[in-house]
Amino acid sequence: MAVVRERRLPSLTLDLPGGNRTCLPLPPSIPTAPAAAAATTTSEQHRITDFEKLEVLGHGNGGTVYKARHRRTSALYALKLIQVADLTARRQATREVEILRSAADHPSIIRCHGVVSLASGDIAVLLDLMDAGSLESLLRRRGGAPLPEPALAEIARQALLGLSHLHNHQIAHRDIKPSNLLINAAGEIKIADFGVSKIVRRSLDPCVSYVGTCAYMSPERFDPVEHGGGYDGYAGDVWGLGLTVMEMGTGRFPLVPEGERANWAGLMWAICFGEPPTIPDSSDASPELRDFVARCLEREAGQRWTVAQLLGHPFVAGAEASESKRALTELLRFDSVTTDSRESGS
Template sequence: CHGMYDQAGEIQILLEYMDGGSLEGRHIASEPLLADVARQVLQGLAYLHRRKIVHRDIKPSNLLVNAAREVKIADFGVSRILAQSMDPSCNSSVGTIAYMSPERINTDLNHGKYDGYSADVWSFGLSILEFYLGRFPFGDNIGRQGDWASLMVAICYSDPPAAPPTASPELRSFISCCLQKEPSRRLTVARLLQHPFITRAPAAAPAPLHPPPPPFS
């Protein structure tokens, strides 16, 4: 935060300008570059989780990048500070359905409550897989044409999406550690930072994260 101003009772916050925009629509096929992006997002999430803050809306459009290839987490409109509550679990269905974890949608299994930390990990893992594939992991069209019922069924009852066989064993394992249907089986952000996909990744070439191509008219 570079400044805070009170304009007639309205709080205005001056934030860093991220000239590369969001990562929505980016295809990051280079594993070293993908690992660098994943590491930065994990470091941001680790900072939040250590302070008992859950984001609850991690997705490509909420990840911003600048010319130096620094990645920052944005949009804290539905985040929650768990330290301010007597109940450490979350119980509201705020966020973006496409990136919600199964337990956030099928609330019958957990009486409407869920672990916000592991839910962030699912959303993060799905976003990283989307970057690698260059498309939404549950299918290009599902949920994008308003068929939310099919999307929610896919998230809750189909097998979790996985990295393709062409990906390295480290990336396939990394994605699997994030996209476990059982929340307790997902690695924490701290443990993901120690995963070989992150720790053994070669340095990424100093290339920018190119914006997605313009849509066909």
């Protein structure tokens, strides 16, 4: 079996919802020496000293993301500092920036506002600030309460539009999961974190790689020999979206029994050999939602629906767009009020 032959998987991460994560402290301020202060992008004349780091927002592939404020304009951004320790890391960072610049002209893709090369060799990327966090953090704030279906349909629709844009530009994201789908108070969903994405330059360009988050990997990503003979990055994105929609619709990650801790071997077995994940019979999920998830989570990649097909699925296309958008924004408004009340102690 292919997965046995690839036991050394240094880039796999077991990143499950609700896991204990240690937030690293803010690193020391970037030196304001002339060399550092003069480091700018070729397109945007930003300097790292133009920004004040306010708080850590999260940790992505190869970097830490901060909420940052422009000192002169007071505009708020997400500032991703990508550590470039060696040539491989530099190539990955370069690829991420290339993808951001080539595919970010879409409302469902996080926008890159500029790139700063630091004197240390690291790279700072200036991105949209999504003030409601990620879908993962939204579900956590809700205490695992499932999202209502109209809001879930809007999330799926926007994510699919973003994936359609990426796939039309021959880009496979390869790490679709709740923490990489960001959201703002206006109800906009944006795909983020392209650290392990790949530009598929040829129609048969192999996309096999054990990078990303193993909890959301498709069966053929683990074992391409047994599941169709190869890895299709586009179909892998659909699998990740299916798991994400199912998780947001049920309130918990579907591949691990409730109350049990996940481990790499158990996840690999569940993905490759277990029954395809389905919404529990006890759930009041609609037939449309159940079928949408089933189409995303076909074990064989060739049988999985494409993004274009899923955009026409009744769960997405049959939903009233204005009602779904309103349901999502109302959910976020309630979430914001609840969070503010909790933080104020009232």
